[in-house]
Amino acid sequence: MTIETKKRYGFSTRAIRSGEEIDFREGATGDVIVPIHLATTFAREKVNIPTAGYEYTRLLNPTRKALETKLAALENAKYGLTFSSGLAAETTILLSLLKSGDHIVAFDDLYGGTKRLFNQIFGEYNISVTYVDATDVSRLEEVIQTHTKLIWIESPSNPLLKICDIRAIATVAHENNLLLVVDNTFLSPYFQKPLDLGADIVIHSSTKYIGGHSDVLGGAVLLNDDANYERIQSLQIAVGAVLSPFDSYLTLRGVKTLALRMEQHQKNALEVANYLSKHPKVSKVIYPGLDNHPQHKLANEQSSGHGGVFSFELKGTVADAENFLENLKLFVLAESLGGVESLIELPAVMTHASVEKEDREKVGITDTLIRVSVGIEDIKDLIQDIEQALGSLK
Ligand SMILES: *Cc1c(COP(=O)(O)O)cnc(C)c1O
Numbered sequence: 001m002t003i004e005t006k007k008r009y010g011f012s013t014r015a016i017r018s019g020e021e022i023d024f025r026e027g028a029t030g031d032v033i034v035p036i037h038l039a040t041t042f043a044r045e046k047v048n049i050p051t052a053g054y055e056y057t058r059l060l061n062p063t064r065k066a067l068e069t070k071l072a073a074l075e076n077a078k079y080g081l082t083f084s085s086g087l088a089a090e091t092t093i094l095l096s097l098l099k100s101g102d103h104i105v106a107f108d109d110l111y112g113g114t115k116r117l118f119n120q121i122f123g124e125y126n127i128s129v130t131y132v133d134a135t136d137v138s139r140l141e142e143v144i145q146t147h148t149k150l151i152w153i154e155s156p157s158n159p160l161l162k163i164c165d166i167r168a169i170a171t172v173a174h175e176n177n178l179l180l181v182v183d184n185t186f187l188s189p190y191f192q193k194p195l196d197l198g199a200d201i202v203i204h205s206s207t208k209y210i211g212g213h214s215d216v217l218g219g220a221v222l223l224n225d226d227a228n229y230e231r232i233q234s235l236q237i238a239v240g241a242v243l244s245p246f247d248s249y250l251t252l253r254g255v256k257t258l259a260l261r262m263e264q265h266q267k268n269a270l271e272v273a274n275y276l277s278k279h280p281k282v283s284k285v286i287y288p289g290l291d292n293h294p295q296h297k298l299a300n301e302q303s304s305g306h307g308g309v310f311s312f313e314l315k316g317t318v319a320d321a322e323n324f325l326e327n328l329k330l331f332v333l334a335e336s337l338g339g340v341e342s343l344i345e346l347p348a349v350m351t352h353a354s355v356e357k358e359d360r361e362k363v364g365i366t367d368t369l370i371r372v373s374v375g376i377e378d379i380k381d382l383i384q385d386i387e388q389a390l391g392s393l394k
Pocket residue numbers: 085086087088111113114154158183185186204205206207208217218219
């Protein structure tokens with residue numbers, strides 16, 4: 001059975017089998033999974049013929065290639081590339097597609113590390129960025145300049161769960177000869193496929209839902225365009241930002257259960273969000289899966305689900321928020337998201353501490369806004385933990 005045919009099989013079949021064709025050739029052992037190929041270099045019999053195309057692991061490695069094939073199948077992409085981290089993937093895209101003097105239009109609610117990369121690193125190389133509220137497509141159009149090359153968005157955003165209209169933004173991008181890059185980390189390809197909505201390049205921090213077990217750092221780029229693929233791939237090889245064979249294996253292992261995990265993350269997130277919505281000590285819950293989310297309808301149109309991350313605001317002071325978080329016994333007080341265990345954090349003090357208080361409050365990241373990445377534990381245990389931690393607040 002060959003699993004290359006992308007649309008013939010369902011999502012989980014592809015997650016389990018794509019990229020891992022069983023090798024029945026003479027001398028092969030029929031491994032059901034792709035082995036971890038640790039070899040850094042590959043021997044050849046003839047001087048000018050690399051064996052099965054393999055020469056040196058930075059260029060191409062069988063375990064990494066299996067993962068790249070699998071992730072491409074899941075995003076309905078022609079090509080996949082995997083990197084040592086999400087930020088390594090972003091860096092490689094920027095280095096391969098931009099040159100000094102170019103301009104990026106970016107969503108103002110991007111992942112902090114992406115903003116730091118744009119401002120502090122690429123800013124030094126004369127690449128400029130204009131941040132706009134991309135939930136309003138007309139604002140985005142207003143800031144496009146003659147030297148703009150990319151539009152870069154994330155939907156839903158972090159930690160405010162704002163939704164960008166990917167289809168409408170792709171239209172604007174293409175009318176202006178620009179490429180649209182979508183960071184799809186928060187929903188994973190299980191719930192959202194930006195390439196199908198018109199995006200040109202999808203990126204992931206596979207550290208989050210794709211890996212899914214908080215034990216492997218990685219990044220991915222998925223796309224359909226031949227020329228851009230070749231540029232990004234050759235740049236990746238040149239700078240060496242590749243995923244290691246062992247990390248490729250861990251990610252291959254994790255992604256097989258993506259559908260099961262995402263369903264359970266979403267189910268638990270909705271229950272916890274509903275519980276908090278009714279709690280007297282909570283002033284606001286922001287989750288695109290709730291019908292009071294201002295963009296609930298758009299979210300339903302472009303995604304098949306809403307994931308496991310949401311934010312809520314506690315009544316009271318930052319000290320109350322800190323007490324609540326420190327009172328939790330099951331929820332883990334930590335940055336990051338997308339693992340099987342529930343993680344919780346205080347953006348104003350943790351992930352978004354580097355953003356000025358005034359700027360934070362302007363967009364809605366108040367001192368008592370709490371972000372949760374709901375895991376797949378038993379829901380009654382999660383609710384009980386929140387109940388006791390809120391109950392012990394004065
Ligand atoms: C974590 C994250 C990144 C960065 O990925 P790393 O794997 O940590 O380099 C980028 N975008 C989003 C939305 C993320 O959550």
